[in-house]
Amino acid sequence: MRIPVIAGNWKMYKDVREAVELANDIKREVYNVDNVEIVVCPPFVDLGDVCEMLDESNILVGAQNCYWEKEGAFTGEVSIPMLKSIGCKYVVIGHSERRQFFGETDETVNKKVAACINGGLIPIMCVGEVLAEREAGKTLDVVKKQVSGGLKGFNETFISTLIIAYEPVWAIGTGRTATPLQAQEVHSMIRDLLSKLYSKAKADSIRILYGGSVKPDNIVDLMKQGDIDGALIGGASLKSASFVDIIRSTSGLRSGKK
Numbered sequence: 402m403r404i405p406v407i408a409g410n411w412k413m414y415k416d417v418r419e420a421v422e423l424a425n426d427i428k429r430e431v432y433n434v435d436n437v438e439i440v441v442c443p444p445f446v447d448l449g450d451v452c453e454m455l456d457e458s459n460i461l462v463g464a465q466n467c468y469w470e471k472e473g474a475f476t477g478e479v480s481i482p483m484l485k486s487i488g489c490k491y492v493v494i495g496h497s498e499r500r501q502f503f504g505e506t507d508e509t510v511n512k513k514v515a516a517c518i519n520g521g522l523i524p525i526m527c528v529g530e531v532l533a534e535r536e537a538g539k540t541l542d543v544v545k546k547q548v549s550g551g552l553k554g555f556n557e558t559f560i561s562t563l564i565i566a567y568e569p570v571w572a573i574g575t576g577r578t579a580t581p582l583q584a585q586e587v588h589s590m591i592r593d594l595l596s597k598l599y600s601k602a603k604a605d606s607i608r609i610l611y612g613g614s615v616k617p618d619n620i621v622d623l624m625k626q627g628d629i630d631g632a633l634i635g636g637a638s639l640k641s642a643s644f645v646d647i648i649r650s651t652s653g654l655r656s657g658k659k
């Protein structure tokens with residue numbers, strides 16, 4: 402059974418005080434939700450304090466990026482052992498903003514996903530097409546290439562904790578969500594691909610999240626699609642009211658897909 406995941410990507414918002422306050426507000430509201438995996442991904446500098454605030458709660462903490470080496474002369478980078486040492490459990494890898502502005506490629510994504518799994522963190526690997534690719538009818542090819550590139554060289558056992566997030570770039574922060582059917586088409590293609598690369602059982606066990614302008618008023622229709630197993634949320638995760646609303650709606654819908 403695939404337990405739904407609702408993950409908040411706080412991007413470069415919230416200083417430490419604001420982050421701890423937001424984490425506390427969410428914690429107070431969702432303490433009794435037990436059928437949704439809840440994750441928040443604050444900026445690096447907030448992680449330690451947020452992990453402490455959420456310790457022993459039902460909310461887990463993720464980073465928004467990492468480097469693949471364990472340590473060394475890599476100025477400005479943060480390693481997986483460092484993230485683990487403060488209580489992080491997840492890392493968002495290959496978000497489109499990192500691909501667009503910081504030169505991430507399928508190769509760097511592949512190295513980071515490998516490092517996360519080897520280091521015991523759960524990667525949330527992001528894929529998604531830009532508007533021009535969608536308009537040129539290339540969506541499925543682009544996403545297929547990103548998924549296969551990101552997972553290159555991994556066997557079925559290795560990827561057992563992996564989470565994938567499909568985020569059409571044109572829907573991120575724009576208020577323009579993919580329709581549930583547009584999202585489902587890509588999610589089901591990704592699951593088929595996983596089934597070909599690995600096995601049907603493995604493909605059926607991997608959570609595929611949707612991301613891109615997810616809000617309290619569209620989460621239900623998205624979650625009703627057979628291959629959408631949760632959401633990666635930017636803007637609507639920055640306010641406790643909207644994030645909690647999305648968590649409650651997901652929790653009320655069902656406690657997991659087959």
Ligand code: PGA
Pocket residue numbers: 410568572573574575576612613614615633634635636637
């Ligand atoms: P958004 O961002 O919800 O603000 O569109 C989603 C994301 O970038 O993960």
